[in-house]
Amino acid sequence: MRASQKDFENAMNQVKLLKKDPGNEVKLKLYALFKQATEGPCNMPKPGVFDFVNKAKWDAWNALGSLPKETARHNYVDLVSSLSSSLESSSQVEPGADKKSTGYETLMMTLEDGITKIVFNRPTKKNAINTKMYDEIMRALKAASKDDSSLTVLTGNGDYYSSGNDLTNFTDIPPGGVEEKAKNSAILLREFVDCFIDFPKPLIAAVNGPAVGISVTLLGLFDAVFASDRATFHTPFSHLGQTPEGCSSYTFPKIMGPAKATEMLVFGKKLTAREACTNGLVTEVFPDSTFQKEVWTRLKAFAKLPPNAMRISKEVMRNSEKEKLHAVNAEECSVLQGRWLSDECLNAVSNFLSRKARL
Numbered sequence: 001m002r003a004s005q006k007d008f009e010n011a012m013n014q015v016k017l018l019k020k021d022p023g024n025e026v027k028l029k030l031y032a033l034f035k036q037a038t039e040g041p042c043n044m045p046k047p048g049v050f051d052f053v054n055k056a057k058w059d060a061w062n063a064l065g066s067l068p069k070e071t072a073r074h075n076y077v078d079l080v081s082s083l084s085s086s087l088e089s090s091s092q093v094e095p096g097a098d099k100k101s102t103g104y105e106t107l108m109m110t111l112e113d114g115i116t117k118i119v120f121n122r123p124t125k126k127n128a129i130n131t132k133m134y135d136e137i138m139r140a141l142k143a144a145s146k147d148d149s150s151l152t153v154l155t156g157n158g159d160y161y162s163s164g165n166d167l168t169n170f171t172d173i174p175p176g177g178v179e180e181k182a183k184n185s186a187i188l189l190r191e192f193v194d195c196f197i198d199f200p201k202p203l204i205a206a207v208n209g210p211a212v213g214i215s216v217t218l219l220g221l222f223d224a225v226f227a228s229d230r231a232t233f234h235t236p237f238s239h240l241g242q243t244p245e246g247c248s249s250y251t252f253p254k255i256m257g258p259a260k261a262t263e264m265l266v267f268g269k270k271l272t273a274r275e276a277c278t279n280g281l282v283t284e285v286f287p288d289s290t291f292q293k294e295v296w297t298r299l300k301a302f303a304k305l306p307p308n309a310m311r312i313s314k315e316v317m318r319n320s321e322k323e324k325l326h327a328v329n330a331e332e333c334s335v336l337q338g339r340w341l342s343d344e345c346l347n348a349v350s351n352f353l354s355r356k357a358r359l
């Protein structure tokens with residue numbers, strides 16, 4: 001499936017919020033893709049040669065020929081998404097942002113009202129985490145740990161929070177073959193999860209939509225999890241021939257008890273936001289229609305609390321667990337390294353990539 005109608009509507013809203021003019025060439029491209037996506041191929045009469053503006057628009061639209069509406073919608077969403085990161089859209093930002101970081105391809109990052117916000121920004125891929133995104137999240141967390149903010153929030157752009165590991169990560173095989181790939185992936189995963197274990201400030205997830213795989217397991221390392229009632233929580237590891245990561249083999253049984261943790265991590269039961277809240281994984285659930293407003297009101301109130309007291313309180317709670325969490329992370333990565341070479345895993349990934357299986 002290509003970009004959904006919701007992705008398209010989000011993109012249309014984002015365009016209105018662009019703070020910098022993207023230039024005429026890009027505006028014409030946006031216009032053409034929008035018209036193609038909503039009306040199909042151009043069948044309007046060609047404007048006269050002196051009607052420069054309308055002729056340029058007509059030319060851009062007409063140049064798309066018989067491009068299918070769906071493809072145009074997808075390309076429109078992609079183009080807006082790339083503009084949002086490079087030209088700093090304010091759609092993900094509450095008013096009065098005092099600092100925004102560009103230089104991320106897969107994320108948007110802002111600092112405002114004492115809150116650093118890191119937004120997964122691959123909406124057309126349901127915010128699947130590719131290798132670049134793993135690296136950028138680590139870089140963003142390191143920057144957030146040192147900036148002026150008192151808390152850090154992770155959320156997703158579009159209809160998903162994140163669909164977890166990008167399964168195409170498995171297709172980029174180095175010269176050393178699949179063994180080397182599995183080894184490198186285990187090293188990357190360990191380093192990635194370590195960043196969450198060691199993150200020094202309160203870390204909050206605003207789960208705006210469905211969450212899958214590693215985007216769910218990591219929640220056990222967050223300090224608060226706010227969820228839209230549209231969000232779901234799914235860890236289909238057995239279906240994928242894989243095993244738990246993100247320290248979930250330790251945090252989930254502790255949070256929800258071994259029976260519920262087994263339902264999720266071994267049998268792949270998908271939880272609704274309310275179920276995840278009842279089981280202690282989610283702090284609070286909000287109606288989707290008021291999610292952003294209510295969550296940001298709450299976060300802004302938290303951000304006014306004395307930052308050092310919050311940081312030290314987190315440190316006291318986390319310190320007694322840190323060594324254990326690092327050991328669990330190391331063990332989970334080592335087990336996964338073996339699983340990635342198994343037929344069960346290779347078949348599951350190849351089924352996804354050949355579109356035989358979606359969750």
Ligand SMILES: CCCCCC/C=C/C(=O)SCCNC(=O)CCNC(=O)[C@H](O)C(C)(C)COP(=O)(O)OP(=O)(O)OC[C@H]1O[C@@H](n2cnc3c(N)ncnc32)[C@H](O)[C@@H]1OP(=O)(O)O
Binds near residue numbers: 214240
């Ligand atoms: C360094 C390695 C570390 C590894 C850590 C271990 C981590 C483990 C995990 O996270 S396991 C979980 C992995 N995730 C999945 O298995 C989810 C796979 N995706 C799906 O099943 C579906 O895409 C969906 C249910 C999330 C959404 O379905 P639907 O609404 O029908 O949308 P599409 O399937 O059409 O998706 C749109 C678009 O996005 C691409 N996409 C979505 N998720 C992923 C993904 N996880 N990996 C790669 N690509 C993904 C999908 O292919 C479509 O792309 P296209 O438009 O066709 O180009």
